[in-house]
Amino acid sequence: MPHLTRSPVLMRVSLIPATLILLILASGFLARVGWATGLWPWPAKQLSFVFIASILVAIAVPVLWIALAGEGAALRPGALDLTVMYGGMFIYVLTLTGDPHEPRLWPYALAFGLAVAGSAGAFLLALRVPWADPRPMPQTVRLSFAAFAVILTGAAAALLCHASIFPWPLGRETSVMFGLIFLGAATYFIYGTLDPHWSNAVGQLAGFLAYDVVLLAPFSGHFSTVRGGSLVSLAVYVAFLVYSGTLASYYLFVSNTTRIRLAFISPAP
Numbered sequence: 001m002p003h004l005t006r007s008p009v010l011m012r013v014s015l016i017p018a019t020l021i022l023l024i025l026a027s028g029f030l031a032r033v034g035w036a037t038g039l040w041p042w043p044a045k046q047l048s049f050v051f052i053a054s055i056l057v058a059i060a061v062p063v064l065w066i067a068l069a070g071e072g073a074a075l076r077p078g079a080l081d082l083t084v085m086y087g088g089m090f091i092y093v094l095t096l097t098g099d100p101h102e103p104r105l106w107p108y109a110l111a112f113g114l115a116v117a118g119s120a121g122a123f124l125l126a127l128r129v130p131w132a133d134p135r136p137m138p139q140t141v142r143l144s145f146a147a148f149a150v151i152l153t154g155a156a157a158a159l160l161c162h163a164s165i166f167p168w169p170l171g172r173e174t175s176v177m178f179g180l181i182f183l184g185a186a187t188y189f190i191y192g193t194l195d196p197h198w199s200n201a202v203g204q205l206a207g208f209l210a211y212d213v214v215l216l217a218p219f220s221g222h223f224s225t226v227r228g229g230s231l232v233s234l235a236v237y238v239a240f241l242v243y244s245g246t247l248a249s250y251y252l253f254v255s256n257t258t259r260i261r262l263a264f265i266s267p268a269p
Helices: 002-006 008-030 046-069 072-096 106-126 139-160 172-194 199-225 228-254 260-265
Strands: none
Touching: 008 046, 046 072, 046 172, 046 199, 072 106, 072 172, 072 199, 139 172, 139 199, 139 228, 172 199, 199 228
């Protein structure tokens, strides 16, 4: 099995279709098409669907990079992220199943259960795969990842407690689900901080950049409609997007030692 996991052909066969499915789903949520938004079981604002689209894109881009680069070991933090996220969603949805005030949730419990099993399996399998690219993570990126982990953990805790930290109102269930998304992302950054290989950063930075691109325009346009605490939340969120986007752009496209073309052509020894 480890030999198969190292195979770039198997990588592309298994991961590229997954990327396409994620991007199709993201497009549906972004366009607010009924078949996509209908997958979310609770009422949600337009910006919530944009946020869901951004998360799907942020997952798809690292998966595509791993497939194209053949860096199987880089599956570890992403798979752990999804294991934490889907595991939390599975448990949460189970607690709501049978509540007469909730929609029919058993299909979601089944889907999340299968997703957490698949993610955990991918993580365990990836642990047996050696790194193809030995370069270390730049110190600035590592420190940023540590800061992102702290910020996301705090935001996840607030959302799980139904605190109003988003720049638009969230329903109770949506708040918990978004909190679990942030908790999974925090796990990714913690893993990257503790195992500072460059390949543990490049996919996440690329995903972060895609996430920023999806959110920046809608969030910037939201400034004219919010006041008070929501305005402060929006300003902080946009500042976070600008910083993460700048960090990703520099290390992916400008830095001579880490830009993406080097990862594909001739990784540094």
